[in-house]
Amino acid sequence: MSRNYNFCAGPAALPNEVLDQLKAEIPDWQGKGLSVMEMSHRSKEFIEIAETAKQDFIDLLEINDDYDVLFVQGGASLQFSMIPMNLLENNHALCSYLDVGQWSKKAIKEAKKFGQVEISASSADLSYKKYPKPDTWKIHPDSIFTHLVLNETIDGVCLRNLDNLPKRSLVADCSSCILSEPLDVTKFSMLYAGAQKNIGPSGLAIIVIKKDLLEEKDSLPAMMQYKTYADSDSMYNTPPTFAWYLSGMVFKWLKKNGGLTNQKNVNESKANKLYSYIDQSDFYKNDVDKESRSIMNVPFLLGEDSLNSKFLAESEGNGLLNLAGHRSVGGMRASIYNGVPEEGVDALIDFMKEFEKNNG
Numbered sequence: 178m179s180r181n182y183n184f185c186a187g188p189a190a191l192p193n194e195v196l197d198q199l200k201a202e203i204p205d206w207q208g209k210g211l212s213v214m215e216m217s218h219r220s221k222e223f224i225e226i227a228e229t230a231k232q233d234f235i236d237l238l239e240i241n242d243d244y245d246v247l248f249v250q251g252g253a254s255l256q257f258s259m260i261p262m263n264l265l266e267n268n269h270a271l272c273s274y275l276d277v278g279q280w281s282k283k284a285i286k287e288a289k290k291f292g293q294v295e296i297s298a299s300s301a302d303l304s305y306k307k308y309p310k311p312d313t314w315k316i317h318p319d320s321i322f323t324h325l326v327l328n329e330t331i332d333g334v335c336l337r338n339l340d341n342l343p344k345r346s347l348v349a350d351c352s353s354c355i356l357s358e359p360l361d362v363t364k365f366s367m368l369y370a371g372a373q374k375n376i377g378p379s380g381l382a383i384i385v386i387k388k389d390l391l392e393e394k395d396s397l398p399a400m401m402q403y404k405t406y407a408d409s410d411s412m413y414n415t416p417p418t419f420a421w422y423l424s425g426m427v428f429k430w431l432k433k434n435g436g437l438t439n440q441k442n443v444n445e446s447k448a449n450k451l452y453s454y455i456d457q458s459d460f461y462k463n464d465v466d467k468e469s470r471s472i473m474n475v476p477f478l479l480g481e482d483s484l485n486s487k488f489l490a491e492s493e494g495n496g497l498l499n500l501a502g503h504r505s506v507g508g509m510r511a512s513i514y515n516g517v518p519e520e521g522v523d524a525l526i527d528f529m530k531e532f533e534k535n536n537g
């Protein structure tokens with residue numbers, strides 16, 4: 178199997194070991210003569226796959242019994258709607274949002290359809306290059322919940338220090354940082370993540386929600402209510418079985434490799450190497466505030482924009498894929514999720530050095 182290094186922001190690189198296992202299991206899962214994709218979701222085999230995946234996720238994040246974990250289709254974007262639909266009583270209810278990047282803006286736009294949104298902090302005037310410190314957030318006393326995107330994938334901006342989070346009902350989009358390091362779930366009422374970065378295939382979102390938020394909402398369609406998922410072990414209808422199964426394989430891989438503490442060490446090492454190289458170079462630039470830098474998404478600009486297409490063509494020729502920055506910001510972006518090994522970052526830095534030598 179020939180594998181390149183994939184720096185895509187999502188759907189993103191999966192660990193090679195997981196793909197090897199998948200390849201072996203696809204035609205014949207554990208001697209049953211069929212693949213997981215062909216199994217009934219009500220079969221005892223699939224129920225065990227599903228329950229094990231859920232438990233492994235709970236173990237990795239050390240989630241306590243006050244929370245339920247739900248597997249929901251529709252990606253993280255559906256959560257932008259489901260959160261205000263489920264957590265707000267009516268269109269007059271107040272909720273707070275941090276405006277810290279492109280995904281925050283999308284979440285805010287949806288929330289405005291279901292309630293009154295106040296912006297408790299914004300870094301728009303800093304072009305989203307710095308995450309506002311928690312002690313500057315202004316949360317209205319009547320606000321039902323406060324939503325934040327913990328790691329803004331496009332801008333490469335992250336809230337790295339969670340020590341001083343306000344003791345309010347916090348809801349966090351962790352799509353691009355989940356499982357990258359340990360996370361104290363008890364600081365949040367709810368968190369969620371689209372699967373296609375550190376978890377598994379796209380289309381699935383995993384929700385961690387305090388059980389006391391799981392209220393019946395008769396006015397909502399069944400598939401839009403968290404309670405429906407909680408009451409049915411996320412199997413009210415046919416769940417995305419393949420995504421669930423493959424995510425479970427990723428969780429086992431993480432557990433086998435030292436869990437999230439090890440992941441934090443590896444991820445910090447990868448990110449530090451890349452930022453250090455960029456910072457000492459006169460050719461590459463990352464202009465995110467140093468304390469707000471993401472360890473998952475590293476955007477960078479070249480000395481001249483006119484070199485972007487050359488950089489992309491040559492990097493791809495060297496087996497380094499998907500380095501283009503998001504279309505809204507341009508430049509480059511290396512997403513260095515759990516599935517990107519440290520050797521991938523080393524290979525990228527070697528290529529960047531060579532490119533700088535030839536074009537700088």
Ligand SMILES: Cc1ncc(COP(=O)(O)O)c(C=O)c1O
Nearest residue numbers: 187252253254280330352353371
């Ligand atoms: C932080 C963040 N939130 C939400 C989304 C949207 O996820 P989805 O495409 O699964 O709806 C993304 C996608 O990249 C993201 O990075």
